[in-house]
Amino acid sequence: MFRGAPHRRITVRRVLLYLALVTCAAVMLFPFLWTVITSITPEGTLANGPTLLVKDPTLNAYRTLFATLPMWRIVINSFAIAMASVALQLITGSMAGYAFARLSFRGRSVVFGAYLATLMVPLQVLVVPLFIEMKLLSLQDTYFSLLAPSMASALGVFLLKQAIEAVPRELDEAAVIDGASHLRIFTKVIVPLIKPSLATVTILAFMASWNSFLWPLVVIRSPELMTLPLGLSALHGEYTTAWDVVMAGSVVSIVPIAVVFVLAQRHIVAGLAHTGIK
Amino acid sequence: MTPTPASFAAARGSDTNNVITVSAHRDPGRGDRHSRQEDTRLHSHGARRMRPGRRGSGWRNAGWVLVFLLPSAVPLLLFTVIPMLASIWVSLTKWNLISAPTFVAFNNYRRLLTDPTTLDYFLHTGAYIVGYLPLVYIGGLSLAYVLDKKLVARSFFRAAVFLPVITSWVVVALVWQWLLNPAHGVVNTVLGALGLGQPGWWTDPNWAMPSIILASAWKDLGFVMIIMLAGLQSIPGDVQEAATVDGATGWQRFRRVTWPMLSPSTFFVVVISLINGLQVFDQVFVMTGGGPQGATQVVVGQIYNLTFRYGRAGDAAALSWILFVVILAITAGQLAGQRRWVTHA
Known part of the structure; x- marks a missing residue:
């Protein structure tokens, strides 16, 4: 983890800083992960409470989604x-x-x-x-x-x-x-x-x-x-309660824009930062 | 929270003059004029006559002006200026969008301004801003401060924080409604496992606004971080060095040097957040629809309801102008106050 910055000593402060950053990144990314997980969870098991590892993942929610809209x-x-x-x-x-x-x-x-x-x-x-x-x-x-x-x-x-x-x-x-x-x-x-x-x-x-x-x-x-x-x-x-379908819809709408973001990340960030500089 | 035209105009419009001065310094200024004089000397006077922008002040130039301006002027006139003027008139009528409108002068304004529920919508909107702004500002500033340093995987951390910015409000609202689902949501499952209380989140009148604030802060954190990062990067390094040489500690350097020098970026974030916050709608509409029991009904939500649920277009137009005046007044107050705390303002 610290290979990139060999001249820096591994201090307690630095470890804490990285821990904080990793936690922060996890909090920011978790909702995306959860959206994907929910979308492949079989409908009936959602009410049993959430699980990270989905038993019998299914694409049924996506089928319903594309059939509805x-x-x-x-x-x-x-x-x-x-x-x-x-x-x-x-x-x-x-x-x-x-x-x-x-x-x-x-x-x-x-x-x-x-x-x-x-x-x-x-x-x-x-x-x-x-x-x-x-x-x-x-x-x-x-x-x-x-x-x-x-x-x-x-x-x-x-x-x-x-x-x-x-x-x-x-x-x-x-x-x-x-x-x-x-x-x-x-x-x-x-x-x-x-x-x-x-x-x-x-x-x-x-x-x-x-x-x-x-x-x-x-x-x-x-x-x-x-x-x-x-x-x-x-x-x-x-579908007020069909969260698997709603989350499948969310995944479908996030993926294209996320691809655009990954491809053009530097331009997007620079372009937005440009608006804030006087 | 990316700048909407209205918020951008307020955050930047005030110092339009500054901006122009700056760019005049940077570019077409003196040196340029000088070389233009050389131009006329070197090339025949024919070149001067043909200089773009000065050439043929008569009809030929008018033709070019029309060619270049009409593509933007026509849509702006049709879809912004005319609706705006029409909206003033609509606000003076009683109209259900179906039968003919009747002129009622200022009755709509009088009714809205004396109705105590109107104040409620503004208070709910204010509560949203009061919860949201400190969260995104302190969070965004801290992240920018940390992620400005040389760190391993810095760009990964920046991207992780920024990803929600490009996600649309509707998706953000849906995802958070599910995360904060009182019965099967992951947040309450974790809270339950830890033996903590499990609030009803968006189904509980007391927790609905905090739920909306949480979702909104998650989405906008990355935008604030980028603005503050740009601000940090525009601070000259020697200022920091001078403070270090003078014996300032890390916190002192931040508190006394870095943070004051970030005040233009802070100002930009505060002004945009206030304007966008006063217009908050999408995430409220999807997450709570103004409920439960009207606990999260915001001003724009009410404008929507008045028009499309209750068929009171006149009241809706009047309420939108009241909102506009409030936004204008708050922004004007911000601009007037900026001299006291924004450096270089």
Whole structure:
């Protein structure tokens, strides 16, 4: 255990520190382990109290889960909506960021102020009228309605404007001399240079969409259009006591995002840390 | 607890000016302007005329502004600004979402503000924040402090703490409802084996809010840790060294040097936690649905119920604006107070 740090003496303090850390990691990870264990425990034995070593593990809960809800569809929905929202926010945000950072026009600061003002309005204020708006446009219970409130985010515009302002202007000017248009400067010069901020916006937008619950709960009725949080809560309502099925659903919704996390851990952590640094 | 747009705006918006000053220092500032002058000298004046952003102040530029702004302006206008304005109007009506709304002026606000149960929803929300914030802050700070040191398997420990952050609230709520199940849950089984009391957790009015707080702290601990880690890593090493040279002990160094220098990160965590906490909904809706006996009904839960259970859209809109004003007031108080304790604010 201490091979990695041979120059350090093994002190009582250090042993206690590692013990504390191992306990902490165990507490953080145990709920995940327990979720998996419960999902493979035969339904009848759950009431006998929990056991770490499952006798006769079974995949019945997963069978029930996939028979009750269109789970594949729901997982794909969640990914598709999250990725569409990310793509839209990257495009709309970086373009608006370019306009605010590089194009001078009358009323620019007023318009930017109006963008920032939309950040201050919490979703709860919007939910009722947005729902009514979707109803009036006959768009409720559609993919579009899921996506509508997250097509553009002023937060993304703000972060990307900051990033574009940090790109030296000479680079644009060199392109102008070569006869490039704004669209060319934007795509060929600016976008490649603001990748770290694009990554931050990607993570924030993805997690916001992946976690989103209140809006889908309000606007979606059909099981085929559900996202994972909504599907799980519907399952929970239906099977209040079938914990093996509910935990199987939880496993199905944790695994894809955990895979994404393991693959992109460094970017995710760096992207989130970036938001807290002034 | 990842920053929602609203919380982020509050935590960062106030010092928008600071941010801009900083980046102006860092980048397009003086040196840049200097080289631009050289540019004009070196290349013909044609280059100056064609500089992006200055070029053609007339219609051609307006065209570009529209091209770059419309993709974001249209959805923001349709799905944020218009609903927001509509919400003000809805809050002044009596409306069950089915028949035509009738204008009632400020009656909804008056009724909500004089109804004692409205205060209850805010108190429940406040109780959530009071329990949650110290847990995630002290836990996240301690973990960040320890995991900032060179340790074996450091990245494993960091990942273990961070994993719940990427798990959605609904999953967190379901998993904890099962862990804290009064009859067959693993927590009560262990407590029973140890001969300790077995609370009814989310089925007991007195234990329901602590259950929600526990689940929420588990999820957000890793996020707070990452923010505090980023703060720790931005503290220059020589400051610590100077304190050590001056004979400061480990605790003194933390208490007098490190922690005060973390105050911007602390401020960020406190502001975001308060704003997100005031809007708490998902985990409450799934774990308790506001029960038992209304013991955990929070403000947003009530907004949801008013609209979709009781068909009182006007009251719901009014309550959401009352919540908005409370959030705004608390955040403004935070921002006003930050000069007294946040370094470099």
